[in-house]
Amino acid sequence: MCSPLLPVSNKIRSLLPSDFNSILKVINDAAQAYKGVIPGDRWKEPYMSAEELKGEIEAGVRFFGWVEGGRLLGVAGIQALKDTTLIRHAYVLPGCQRRGIGTRLLEYLIDLAETPEILIGTWADASWAIRFYEKHDFKLVSSTEKDRLLRTYWNIPERQIETSVVLRITSSF
Numbered sequence: 001m002c003s004p005l006l007p008v009s010n011k012i013r014s015l016l017p018s019d020f021n022s023i024l025k026v027i028n029d030a031a032q033a034y035k036g037v038i039p040g041d042r043w044k045e046p047y048m049s050a051e052e053l054k055g056e057i058e059a060g061v062r063f064f065g066w067v068e069g070g071r072l073l074g075v076a077g078i079q080a081l082k083d084t085t086l087i088r089h090a091y092v093l094p095g096c097q098r099r100g101i102g103t104r105l106l107e108y109l110i111d112l113a114e115t116p117e118i119l120i121g122t123w124a125d126a127s128w129a130i131r132f133y134e135k136h137d138f139k140l141v142s143s144t145e146k147d148r149l150l151r152t153y154w155n156i157p158e159r160q161i162e163t164s165v166v167l168r169i170t171s172s173f
C-alpha cells in the first residue's frame with residue numbers, strides 16, 4: 001500500500017550500489033505490465049537480469065529513485081551521451097503507479113539533463129508509457145528517425161529496434 005505523496009525534495013535521491021537489488025526488484029515487478037502486451041519473443045523472466053542491470057550501470061546509466069519510509073518505490077535512469085541525453089528504465093512498483101511518482105522522477109531527470117535534446121525509447125505496444133511521456137511533452141519521432149536514433153544511441157538487437165518507438169523533447173535552456 002502507498003501513502004499520500006510527500007514532497008519531492010526529500011523523496012528523490014541518487015541510487016547507490018547498496019540499492020542494486022531493490023532497483024532490480026522495482027524494474028522486474030513493474031515490467032510485469034509488458035507481459036502479454038509486447039511481442040512474446042521480446043518477453044523474458046526476469047525481464048531484466050542482474051547482469052543486464054550491471055551492464056547498464058557500467059555503460060553510464062545513473063539511477064535515481066523515489067524512496068518512502070526506507071522503501072524504494074520507483075526508479076528512473078539518465079544516461080548522458082556526447083550530444084544527447086537518454087532517459088532509461090523508468091519503473092514504479094505496481095501498487096504505487098498513477099500517484100505521480102513517475103512524473104516527479106521524470107521532471108527531476110529532465111532538470112538534470114545538460115543537452116537540449118532528451119530521448120526516451122519504449123515498446124511500441126506500451127501505449128500507457130507512450131501516453132505518459134506525451135503528457136510531458138515528449139513527441140514520437142518518425143519510424144525512420146526512430147531506427148536511426150536507436151542504432152546510434154542504444155545497444156539493442158535489431159528485433160527490439162523493430163518493436164520500439166522513440167520519443168523526443170527539445171528544450172531551450
Ligand SMILES: CC(C)(COP(=O)(O)OP(=O)(O)OC[C@H]1O[C@@H](n2cnc3c(N)ncnc32)[C@H](O)[C@@H]1OP(=O)(O)O)[C@@H](O)C(=O)NCCC(=O)NCCS
Nearest residue numbers: 030033090091092097098099100101102103122128129132
Ligand atoms: C510508466 C510509469 C513509469 C509511470 O509512472 P507513474 O508513477 O505510474 O506515473 P504518474 O502517476 O506520474 O502518471 C500517470 C500517467 O501515466 C500514464 N499511465 C501510467 N500507468 C498507466 C496505466 N497502467 N494505464 C494507463 N495509463 C497509465 C497515464 O497517462 C497516467 O495519467 P492518469 O493517471 O492521469 O491517467 C509506471 O506506470 C510504470 O512503471 N509502468 C509499467 C512499466 C513501464 O511502462 N515503464 C516505462 C518504461 S519506458
